Amino acid sequence: MLSGSSFIYTFRTLHTRLCSSYVKHARFLFDLKENDDACRQELQYGSFYLFHNLSPLFRNLGRSFCSPAVTTSDLKKILAGYGKDELIIEESVLIGSSGLGRAEFAIDLGSLDKSNLEKDFSGKFTELRKIAMQLTENELPLLAKAQSLLRWHADHQYCSRTGKPTQKNVSGSKRTCHTGGLIYYPQMSPVVIMLVSYKNRCLLARQNSYPAGMYTALSGFCDIGETLEETVRREVAEEVGLDVEFLRYSASQHWPFPNSSLMVACHATVQQEEISLNTAELESARWFTLGELEKALQWKQIPEKEKDGTAPIWVPPKIAIAHHLIQEWVQEQKANLQEDQ
């Protein structure tokens, strides 16, 4: 028979063994988000990703770049030199946890001199968009989340109803206007991105702001009150004058450029071929064959223009969900061709 305390101990051990590491990770972060004291304590042992006016710090590793995670003690030592070590508590936001079970934070040091900080931390603050293609598939989402959360806090310093300053909780998961008793939570805009196909071709488009030669899937922000299905149908009708028949969900992605969007990606089929281009939205839209897209997917960096000044067709890089949709369509077409043989 187990005594009270050893029962609790055994239960905890068993519970810990039964919990997957993912569940432990999720519960750990939940506690830090909700509990200011726990999060304040974790700030003493965590690691920090550094930003300056929303640009992350990067170190050049020769062939690649990395954004270093700085320990609390190293960060405190350097910030103490600026008389600003209290910034750690006031300005940092919780963005995740490391494999070692320690919290990871991001902090924007935009109030301090950029070039001195770059010397202190042996790196360069660089716009995320400029360097995104050279980051790993793990690194970009973390930095994108950090940048979006830091931007949201910078943009929500005041209550939109009372005009009074808002206060962030320690983790940065919300801001409160104590005068009006209002709570603000970080927001993302839902966006649909759809690869429209008709028989054995699919439709890609470009806006005149895109780099030369780049075509991508249609996309658009959800209007308030719409379902995702309604947004897909409306955007395809608005942008290229086609009526969506079937829709299939594929995947989703948080996209930080230019603001925080939740991209919901799907495949859509239509029953007509004739495009009616909305030139207020798009510069061009056309149907592409499997062969054309296989070629467009091959570019690993932005291609040089041809001798006659025309730009080869290319599609967004792997970090963009548009790439995933196009790749998926290409694989499916190839599988269909094999079945037919």
Ligand SMILES: NC(=O)C1=CN([C@@H]2O[C@H](COP(=O)(O)OP(=O)(O)OC[C@H]3O[C@@H](n4cnc5c(N)ncnc54)[C@H](OP(=O)(O)O)[C@@H]3O)[C@@H](O)[C@H]2O)C=CC1
């Ligand atoms: N990750 C990926 O693979 C891709 C991501 N995207 C992203 O998808 C998003 C949507 O792209 P796009 O096709 O241009 O969108 P839309 O077709 O909806 O049109 C863009 C217009 O919507 C308006 N707008 C801007 N922000 C919002 C908002 N939060 N809510 C409602 N309307 C807004 C702006 O109009 P106005 O300025 O006139 O007010 C803007 O010019 C962009 O953020 C883009 O970066 C797009 C393609 C690929």
Ligand SMILES: [Mg+2]
């Ligand atoms: Mg659009």
